[in-house]
Amino acid sequence: MITSYQRFGMPIPVVVAGTRFGQFYAEAVARNPRFELVGILARGSQRSVEVAERYQVPLFTDVDQVAEVTKFVCVAVGTQALGGQGTELGICLLQTGLDVLMEQPVHYRDLVQLARAASMSKRNFHVGDLYLNLPAVRQFVKMFATLSAISPPTHLVCELANQVCFPLAHLLVKMTGGAKPWSFTEAVAEPDAPIVQLGGKIAGIPVSFTVHNTVGAEVADADMPLLFGITVGFGSGRLSLRDPHGPIEWHPALTLPADTLIPADLGCHPSTLLDQDTTCFIPPNPLSLREALARQWVDALSMDMDAWRKSTASGRAVGLQRAFAAAELWHEMTSRVGAPRPVAAAAMGIDWETVEIARLRSMAWPQIAAESNVTSVASAVAGLDRAAELSMAALLGMHAELRTGMLLADLLDSVEVCPATAHIPRRWIRRLQESGWLTTVDGLVQATPRLRAHLDDLWMAADRAWEEAKQGWNHRLGSPQVLSYFRSHLENLADLMAGKMNAVNLLFVEGSTEQAHALYRDTMIAACLNQYIGAHVAELAAECREGLRILEVGAGTGATCDVILDNVNDLDPASLAEYHYTDISSFFFAESRARHRGDGRIIHHVLDLQDPRAFIQLDSQFNVVVAAGVLNNVVDVVEVLSRMRRVLAPDGQIILSEAFQESALMLLTQAFMMSEAYDLRAATDTMFCTHDQWLASFEAAGLSCIEHWPPDDHPISVLGQRVYILIAPENQQQEEL
Ligand SMILES: C[S@@+](CC[C@H](N)C(=O)[O-])C[C@H]1O[C@@H](n2cnc3c(N)ncnc32)[C@H](O)[C@@H]1O
Incomplete structure (x- = not known):
């Protein structure tokens, strides 16, 4: 039935029922120009008052009030299966003469009742499932169809949280054109394990499910270990949707040719599979969950609303058969898997502060x-x-x-x-x-x-x-x-x-x-330079019989120290004798001590590079002196480099990582932490030494640069920082005398 709104191209007034997930619908309506949010239907909790205020619409607590302002209601209230009253509400709205878009999951029994109510009152009823509309899921469905048309899938492997079993079932129904016939084996679970294994066949394709069968003790879907992922096997490889937000990966099958000479002859073997990348990621752009929820979910709901609008206009209930099949499959799977185990949020064990993804x-x-x-x-x-x-x-x-x-x-x-x-x-x-x-x-x-x-x-x-x-x-x-x-x-x-x-x-x-940490360790440039230094020091350690004695100045957060230690320890912990972890301030030492607890080789002490007495107090010679991102901070690099040279063992090396070009970004940020220099930089009125100024400063300090990295044609060279490796020829000559 075409409404007068649609006929005249006016936005369709919509009321959203429910204010937890309903907020996503409210946002979708607010952003979709073909709809207009005209109210919120809820029980009147503080949250519903706030949501109505946020969208500046009235809060209704009665279905009759809703009928006065619209014929369209999005219901995002848990259905009977989730212990909510969404089914009764949906039936009541349909019987009052309103069209209903109801968010999944909906139990098969409830669907029957809702569809019957819709048919008796001649209203349109639609089941919404945002997951099917997510870009990665849609892309995956198309890729699956393309590959299946070439060769039938050999198997399916799914991993899911039980809370999203309905959308996964819905997706399988969509992919396989109905999912029937299906069959399942008995579910298998260890007594205390959070996962349950289920095998079977979907549309004749062998399938295995790993179901994370836990549920938030307080809010069922507030803490979920994952959503879902599917891998489909084909003769030539596997297509995987890692998460409903992507990525999609293709892994070619390993088909070794029956030649005698492997790997010698692999290069000339004609197999095209051998030439494929071992993994291909689609799409390449990572998405934060924040972006996914705020953007993709809202857009996905909006697509369901548009589908609902079209089906209202055509009078055909689009996708209802698929929802019925999904509800049936969902019921079958969840009854086999059994009731989920409630888990308190803390016991879900995710302390995001310590999950160092950036690391x-x-x-x-x-x-x-x-x-x-x-x-x-x-x-x-x-x-x-x-x-x-x-x-x-x-x-x-x-x-x-x-x-x-x-x-x-x-x-x-x-x-x-x-x-x-x-x-x-x-x-x-x-x-x-x-x-x-x-x-x-x-x-x-x-x-x-x-x-x-x-x-x-x-x-x-x-x-x-x-x-x-x-x-x-x-x-x-x-x-x-x-x-x-x-x-x-x-x-x-x-x-x-x-x-x-x-x-x-x-x-x-x-x-x-x-x-x-994010700045000094986890940027591309810092990680690359630190890794280069770590590998270089490990090479020196391999050649040093007594164990290296390392002095790091301006060690700060330990970004470079930690990489050096990883590299050296991988080689042989005994290849490091002492690591003097120093900085102008002891502020960083507590964290470093905690990280290196029990490692007697790490010695922490304050050392101010600009204090002439600081180096005199060091009674020893070092095989390596490291200064990562420190020297541009001092007002006279030649003076400080000379001091560093004096504590260098005859065959020792100074390793610097430093900026060598001005940057607007640094002028706006780091400049406020740096003093105006009075060395070569004074003449050019710059913050950082140029490459030539560095070379001139090394020479003036009696040092010679034997290596610098990255070279000019390296992708990261435009970031304007590099590693310099210096030796002191003078020290070596004195040793020879
Ligand atoms: C830009 S940060 C370098 C990053 C550091 N390597 C790290 O991993 O955190 C500069 C470091 O040099 C230290 N620093 C600045 N002036 C110094 C001075 N005169 N003597 C010793 N250290 C100094 C700062 O305290 C800071 O830790």
Whole structure:
């Protein structure tokens, strides 16, 4: 039946019943221009009052009130099977003359009652299942169909949480065109195990299910170990949907040719399977659960609403047969698997603080870096620079006068600075000139047309640029946490500049080192440089009979130390005699001591590189002196390098990792933690030594660089940091004498 709303293209008024999952529907309605949210139907709890307020619609507690404002209701209230009253509510709404879209799961018995009520009152009833509409699931269904048309699937392997058994059954019904005939073996479970195994056949395809048969003791679906994943076997390989949000993977089958010479002749064997990647990920973009819930779920519900709208118009109940089959299959599976075991949320054992996903990801950084290309990394860096530059322009208060031009001194005067930050606006202006945002005409600083286009709302332009930069940064160069840390400088720029806030507090929020770990360990550049240093030190350790004596200065959070220790210990723990873990502050030592508890080789002490007495107190010579991301912090690198040389054993090496180029991002962030240098950088008025300045500084300190990494053509070279390996020829000569 076509309603007058549809006929005239007006949005269809909708009421959403239920306010827990119902909020997703409310959001979907709010975002779908073909519908208009006109009320919330609930029992009147505090949450329902808040939801109605949030969407600025009335809260109804009675079905008759709903009938006065709409003919369409989305019901997101648990059905009888989940101990809720969704079924009764759905029947009541249908009998009152309203169309109903009801969110899964719905028990077969309830479906029969609801379908009957719909048919008797000539109303449209539709079962919603957002999972079937998720992009990865839809893609998987299409791929499954394509492959099945070529060769029939050999088997299915499914892993699921019992809470999503209905959508998985629904998906299997969709994939196999009805799932029937099906059969099951007896379920198998160890007495206390959280999982139950179930075998059988679906549409004649052998299948095995691993069901996580637990349920949140308080809220059934608040804590779930997983949603579901399916692997389908084909003669030529396996197609896997790892999670309803992806990824989809293809693993080719291993079919070794019957040749005599393997692997010698593999290279010339004609099998195309042998040429396939061992794993192919589709799609490549990772998605956070936050993004999945806020975006994909809402969009998926919106698709169900559109399907419901169309079926209302055509008078045909679309997908109801499939929902019936899914409900039947669901019932069969859950009755075999048995009642889930209630588990208290804490017992689910997930302490997200300690699940260091970023750490796991950082282990893959060297590989990701090797597979990246210079252009993509360079464009991500350019995006960050653009965002940083627009933010600088915004803070400098680029105003109308810049259209015609203003004196540099006036521009500088417009920013409140303290002695420690006085150099920063000057550098910002130079940076903006170099990158084409500002120019100088007749002695006046002027906005270029590029900047003029944004002058009216620079903060908004900067915000947009940061959002764009996110695409290049998140999970490609570092974690979202690092980008948030960079951006946290923006909210505090005026205070940082005026010296009213210490930038260190933005990095170590409330004393936590979490952000610093994300920055110093878990960015692509940090992980790659640290890994390079770790491997290099392990090589030195392999050659050192007495065990290496290592001094690390500015060891901070231990990002480099930990990688070195991993590498050296893998080789042979005895290949390390002592590791002096030092920093200007003892702030980091407690965490490090806890990490290295019981390891007598690690000695913690304070060492200030800029204190001439600090090195004299060290009574020994070291095989390796490490300084990772530290030396640019000192005001005279030559002086400090010379001190480091003096504690170096004759065949010792100094290993540095350092920035070698200016960056707008650093000028906006790290600059607030650094002092103005009076070494070679003073002449160029820069924060970081260039590559040539580093080489000149090494030479001036009696050191010679025997290696640096990465080379210029490496994908990460555009990130502007590298490892320098130095020796002291003078020390070696003295030893020979
Ligand atoms: C940019 S962080 C380097 C990251 C560090 N390697 C890590 O893994 O956390 C700089 C480190 O150098 C230390 N530092 C700064 N100035 C120093 C100085 N004058 N002497 C010794 N350490 C210093 C800081 O305390 C900080 O831990």
